[in-house]
Amino acid sequence: MSEHTPRVAVVTGATSGIGLAVARALGARGHRVYLGARTAENVATTVKQLREEGLTVDGSPVDVRDGAAIRRFVQAAVDAFGTIDILVNNAGRSGGGVTADIADELWDDVIDTNLNSVFRMTREVLNTGGLREKTWGRIINIASTAGKQGVVLGAPYSASKHGVVGFTKALGNELAPTGITVNAVCPGYVETPMAQRVRAGYAAAYHTTEEAILEKFTAKIPLGRYSTPEEVAGLVAYLASDTAASITSQALNVCGGLGNF
Numbered sequence: 001m002s003e004h005t006p007r008v009a010v011v012t013g014a015t016s017g018i019g020l021a022v023a024r025a026l027g028a029r030g031h032r033v034y035l036g037a038r039t040a041e042n043v044a045t046t047v048k049q050l051r052e053e054g055l056t057v058d059g060s061p062v063d064v065r066d067g068a069a070i071r072r073f074v075q076a077a078v079d080a081f082g083t084i085d086i087l088v089n090n091a092g093r094s095g096g097g098v099t100a101d102i103a104d105e106l107w108d109d110v111i112d113t114n115l116n117s118v119f120r121m122t123r124e125v126l127n128t129g130g131l132r133e134k135t136w137g138r139i140i141n142i143a144s145t146a147g148k149q150g151v152v153l154g155a156p157y158s159a160s161k162h163g164v165v166g167f168t169k170a171l172g173n174e175l176a177p178t179g180i181t182v183n184a185v186c187p188g189y190v191e192t193p194m195a196q197r198v199r200a201g202y203a204a205a206y207h208t209t210e211e212a213i214l215e216k217f218t219a220k221i222p223l224g225r226y227s228t229p230e231e232v233a234g235l236v237a238y239l240a241s242d243t244a245a246s247i248t249s250q251a252l253n254v255c256g257g258l259g260n261f
């Protein structure tokens with residue numbers, strides 16, 4: 001099969017930021033993209049927008065914290081485009097605070113949204129999505145540099161993303177003989193609506209302005225700037241290509257040098 005074999009891809013959290021850039025990048029490479037997020041209106045708007053750009057896209061609302069919703073979503077993807085070749089687990093949320101003050105609800109929601117969802121969506125795509133029967137496949141999990149290094153005031157987020165990296169490595173080794181690769185992409189600071197919410201949270205915690213937080217964060221990045229969603233999507237698209245067949249069980253950063261491993 002050639003580098004440009006059209007595949008069926010599923011992308012979660014694809015109405016904003018990194019997920020939207022990933023859906024666009026995969027669509028632009030000729031793949032049929034089925035996308036989801038919780039807000040139905042945003043899913044409809046995104047599908048319409050990407051179709052207007054000439055891409056083959058469909059989608060439906062899904063809350064990745066809900067197993068039944070995941071089942072319906074994956075079945076709908078198969079009904080729309082056929083069995084699934086590429087899964088990008090991107091949906092996620094920020095969340096943290098002073099650890100001694102974190103409520104169970106916040107902890108559980110971050111773990112459900114960022115980690116449990118990755119297991120459940122992956123299992124559903126392997127079964128209902130037909131991926132476990134295939135000899136070619138790509139599972140790409142959007143983790144974070146916070147999945148390799150601890151982030152102050154981000155214990156639930158860091159724990160969830162370390163979990164995603166661990167899941168990725170274990171499943172990558174398990175599936176390696178099958179032709180299905182499993183990798184994590186670890187963005188550093190990427191300019192998206194989530195990044196804005198994160199800056200607002202730290203500004204409140206440190207009693208300062210969002211501008212001061214932006215300056216503090218930017219100063220930590222050797223490249224001197226945030227990464228773009230398109231830069232993250234570029235690595236995802238590469239990992240989804242035939243050439244990336246020998247890259248598996250890895251956690252690769254797109255972070256302007258913020259992370260060193």
Ligand SMILES: NC(=O)c1ccc[n+]([C@@H]2O[C@H](COP(=O)([O-])OP(=O)(O)OC[C@H]3O[C@@H](n4cnc5c(N)ncnc54)[C@H](OP(=O)(O)O)[C@@H]3O)[C@@H](O)[C@H]2O)c1
Pocket residue numbers: 012013014015016017018019036037038039042062063064065090091092093094113142143144145186187188189190191192193194195
């Ligand atoms: N931005 C960064 O600096 C950065 C850095 C490292 C890693 N990341 C990771 O990259 C991924 C995308 O982040 P982003 O910055 O692009 O965020 P974003 O702009 O806030 O977009 C998040 C997307 O996920 C969807 N989503 C959120 N919760 C969901 C749920 N429970 N079920 C289904 N969809 C859900 C959102 O739509 P709805 O709200 O409508 O559901 C939206 O489409 C996340 O996993 C994040 O942890 C981001």
